[in-house]
Amino acid sequence: MQNKRSIITRFAPSPTGYLHIGGARTALFSLLFARRHGGQFKLRIEDTDRARSTDDAVAAILDGLHWLGLDWDGDVVSQFARAERHREVVDALIARGAAFRCWCTPDEVETLRQAAFDQGRALRSPWRDRDPSQGPDAPYVVRFKAPERDVAIMDGVQGEVRWAAKEFDDLVLLRSDGAPTYNLAVVVDDHDMGVTHVIRGDDHLVNGGRQTQIYDALGWTVPHFAHIPLIHGPDGKKLSKRHGALGVEAYRDMGYLPEGLRNYLLRLGWSHGDKELFTDAEMIAAFDLAGLNKSPARLDFDKMASVNAFHMKRAGSARLTDLLWARLETRPGLRLDETGRAWVRASMDVLKERAATLAELEDQVYFMLRLRPVAAAGQTAGALDADALARLSRLRTALAGHDDWSEAALAGALKAFAGAEGVGFGKIGQPLRAAITGGAPAPDMSFVLAVLGRDEVLARLDDVI
RNA sequence: GGGCCCUUCGUCUAUCGGUUAGGACGCUAGGUUUUCAACCUAGAAAGAGGGGUUCGAUUCCCCUAGGGCCUGCCA
Numbered sequence: 001m002q003n004k005r006s007i008i009t010r011f012a013p014s015p016t017g018y019l020h021i022g023g024a025r026t027a028l029f030s031l032l033f034a035r036r037h038g039g040q041f042k043l044r045i046e047d048t049d050r051a052r053s054t055d056d057a058v059a060a061i062l063d064g065l066h067w068l069g070l071d072w073d074g075d076v077v078s079q080f081a082r083a084e085r086h087r088e089v090v091d092a093l094i095a096r097g098a099a100f101r102c103w104c105t106p107d108e109v110e111t112l113r114q115a116a117f118d119q120g121r122a123l124r125s126p127w128r129d130r131d132p133s134q135g136p137d138a139p140y141v142v143r144f145k146a147p148e149r150d151v152a153i154m155d156g157v158q159g160e161v162r163w164a165a166k167e168f169d170d171l172v173l174l175r176s177d178g179a180p181t182y183n184l185a186v187v188v189d190d191h192d193m194g195v196t197h198v199i200r201g202d203d204h205l206v207n208g209g210r211q212t213q214i215y216d217a218l219g220w221t222v223p224h225f226a227h228i229p230l231i232h233g234p235d236g237k238k239l240s241k242r243h244g245a246l247g248v249e250a251y252r253d254m255g256y257l258p259e260g261l262r263n264y265l266l267r268l269g270w271s272h273g274d275k276e277l278f279t280d281a282e283m284i285a286a287f288d289l290a291g292l293n294k295s296p297a298r299l300d301f302d303k304m305a306s307v308n309a310f311h312m313k314r315a316g317s318a319r320l321t322d323l324l325w326a327r328l329e330t331r332p333g334l335r336l337d338e339t340g341r342a343w344v345r346a347s348m349d350v351l352k353e354r355a356a357t358l359a360e361l362e363d364q365v366y367f368m369l370r371l372r373p374v375a376a377a378g379q380t381a382g383a384l385d386a387d388a389l390a391r392l393s394r395l396r397t398a399l400a401g402h403d404d405w406s407e408a409a410l411a412g413a414l415k416a417f418a419g420a421e422g423v424g425f426g427k428i429g430q431p432l433r434a435a436i437t438g439g440a441p442a443p444d445m446s447f448v449l450a451v452l453g454r455d456e457v458l459a460r461l462d463d464v465i
Numbered sequence: 466g467g468g469c470c471c472u473u474c475g476u477c478u479a480u481c482g483g484u485u486a487g488g489a490c491g492c493u494a495g496g497u498u499u500u501c502a503a504c505c506u507a508g509a510a511a512g513a514g515g516g517g518u519u520c521g522a523u524u525c526c527c528c529u530a531g532g533g534c535c536u537g538c539c540a
Contacts, residue, residue: 013540014539047540121467122468158470161469164468166467166468167535172537181539181540182540202533202534203534203535204540205470206534207540209535236532271479274479274488276489293478294470296532296533298477302490303489306489309503354502356502364502383499383500426498426499429498431499439501441500441502442500444499445500
């Protein structure tokens, strides 16, 4: 770890779908580790398999990273675009006897593979020791000549992991159409990009061994590996790109803030004593590989909401108003004019304390934006009996003549009115709430009256009296 | 079939041989109360099983069970 080179990490998704939650966490860890050490975080798209890569998927991944605030350094590297360089390295490998041409047909490979499988060992091609000049005039693949030497990696999470030489096969480096394969391309690209630390899902742990063989054959320095356990669904079932995991935009739509999701993801598989809540600066200051966990973690939406609530409270009210308004704009039956927006903005300092997500915030602003006349529903509807209506009528008169419309003054006025009526505050508060909010969730009534303003309050009272 | 990885409250986790096994979310009870929340207080809740090593194991080793990954001309 005492590397003099500045640290470079990378996130290398394959563009076959959206940026799922597991990939997002991998990217987050990689970015944090780089930032922590003043290094760089790079992005490479692993699009060597043209049949499975799409531009839409690339765009979705970039969008997802942007939204989550995981911005990379430098240009996005396309693995496919580097195919020439990959072939060049393969030529070098062949030249030094570390790779060879293999003319086995798919059927022959299948037979050999089955035989190797039955013996409990990995595939070895008969061409690894054959004279290439004997090769037929037919398509061939280039295979890596798996070394007869045991392999070990020092993983940042898993510790030392070893494999016997027979566990690794003569893997294909170049397909019969000349296209490079994943394990070769990863090694070449990581090397060329100067990647010092590879943080990725532990589904790649064995690839760490294979790739180490290739690094060694090339005489290149093997990067530090850190294979992190995968994320599972709430049911404990695997969650991965191959099983339709949700993209990060789904979490955005559920109303999570990017910083909230970042914080939740950070604590999923990584810990720092008992500390749960992190600002971005704290994350960067605290992140280390030692805190990574070895076992898979399940997603817990309650916890995610709770963590997000912390960030909702910290978020600027103007920003929250913008985010909320964008969500509201498509909803019918709401007062979405400038006045409505001003009410929302004016009450945001208070309302953001009461909502864990933007979706909950939508419920919190409903009492203001709902259209008149507001129909009382639920428990509060029962509060509007004849006595209460008569009292509200007198309250209306009192409020109409009340000049100071500040929250504090209104609180005093309501209390004074209750005193004058000779009743407890409950006799005033409940019917007033029913009339003004219709029973929708809302803060303290004096606050509500202050935000809505005299005209709206009197109008809503008139609607029920 | 072979190899590798993992296993503390329901969930995320702390512990780096000696603790009443701690915290957080959720849950339960109580408080506050003008709705819903928020908030405050209290409580229930865990070392997969079996062997070792040791004065002493959640912690170190082995076995078993369970889960996962790889074993592709996918990444």
